[in-house]
Amino acid sequence: MKILGIEFAPLYLPLERRLQTLAVLFYVLLFLQTFSIIGFFLFFYLLFTKYFWLSIFYATWYFIDFNRPYSGGRKVAWSRTWSIWKYFKDYFPVKLIKTVDLDPNQNYIFGISPHGVMSFSAMVNFGTDATDFPNLFPGLEPHLITLNGQFYSPLMREFFMMCGACACEEKSLKYILSNKGRCQKKGQVCALLIGGARESNEAYPGNYKFILNRRKGFVRIALETGANLVPVISFGENDAYNTVEVKRGSLIQKIQKFAKKYLNIGLPIIRGRGIFIYNFGLLPYRVPIHTIVGKPIPVKRVEHPTDEQIKKLHEQYIFELLELFEENKIKYLKNPDTKIEIC
Template identity: 30%
Template sequence: MKIEWAPLRVPLERRMQILVTAFFTSMLLILLSVSFLLVAGSLIYGGLLVRSLMVTYLAYVFVHHKKTQSVVDGNGWMITRTNPLHRHYRDYFPVELVKTAELPATKNYILASFPHGILGTGIGINMGLEISKWLELFPQVRPKLGTLDQHFHVPFMREVLRCWGLVSVSKEALIRMLSKSNDPKHKDNQDGFTSNAVAILVGGAQEAMDSHPGQYILTLKNRKGFVRMAIRTGKVDIFEKVAIPPNSLLRAV
């Protein structure tokens, strides 16, 4: 296979997009490594105060996740969910959010997203990292992105994921999000939002392993848990969210 080198004359903005994309592509490995080093370093090399603080924090992570499933009510800190860095990541591909249905802020929603892809980049950007377009198209609807529950057991890493609006796809976490009141006067809706939309990558890791250029291989058989969840939590609608790359044949259908 012949190596194609990038041209020397690349606009500065494009270079920034490449750099930011490389960083976010490696983010999971970076977060896991930094979290492990911080915990291990504090417990092994830290003094009594540092060790005590770390043990206290680890206990807090366990208790807090057990009690709240690490769910962040509201949209969290907006600076962590829409900023120039994240827009560089979005524009590298580019990723675009296209509205095909209304989402009234009078109920909660499950968005069944597919295909998964290697990292779930499209849905991760539109409903996690760069939500300005979402808020423009779907006012008063909070975007949330479901991910593996194990991620919220990792100290420090969980705090970053929570800042990006990620929630656990555990049954308890989804019930907590999808059962919230849509009453504007409810205490949970003091931020001006009255609805929650949780995106779930239905195919999961199995579908991620079937990511191949030019092919859409979906894993939907026996993936009915999100339907049962919608029924269980009451008035929750399910919408499909399909990632369609530019020039895809699906765009012409």
């Protein structure tokens, strides 16, 4: 239904689709830090009411618990099975596909590409059980590795840790993969979006530009902990929005670089759809996303890896990533001639 060029959603849609849209809206608001603002507002507001003790209690708890995101997190299993995640998954839909079985007696770093604008597939695949991770990879425990800033807000930190997420810090990954403290058992998976905020600025539809050439920290950690590397590609992640391509040297690109350098966030210029309008909005489009988990690269633990060892393993990882892309692009891309650009 169009009015003055604006395309509205039909008045009558199945309840299932309405719930899917609300589930994705919840995540988009979460990603845009809406709940961080609410969390800080409640914290300071309660200080000036008769419930001030709640804020004081939480501040004490926050101080005591501050290092938890860096030491294995605090996963609450039932939070990963909420119905909202099923609707979130079905909105696109997102599908998790394995190519080989993974040994639960090993630890792994899943290198996920591309980052996309809001990392929808990474969240639903590795921050929830909606795509059936426990049955696809029995014995493995995933930890979605996300920005440290997600763990500063009173509400956000608890939410993300409930989903099994941990902070993106070297000490955090080593704690999980070295089987220390509460992570003594094997089968630990660090699901890491390697390209980060910079890659989100390059999330153009149909584009597979991966920021990898200078990202070698995860390879060094794999060597130091003996964790196997697993390339993971999400076909369709970059198609969720019509991202505007920014000209090199433009003011917008300078702002993006500033945000990346000082705030560690991406600021892609996007156009999506709304709740009731299809022409524009902040919600992603309904595009299928297929996340392919490749075969593991065996890694032998080296306490102090040399630059040459890191370089060799990094090159092998990129080779396996390219192989995984070429083997699967015919199935999941409209244009089979699409190539990966490694930057």
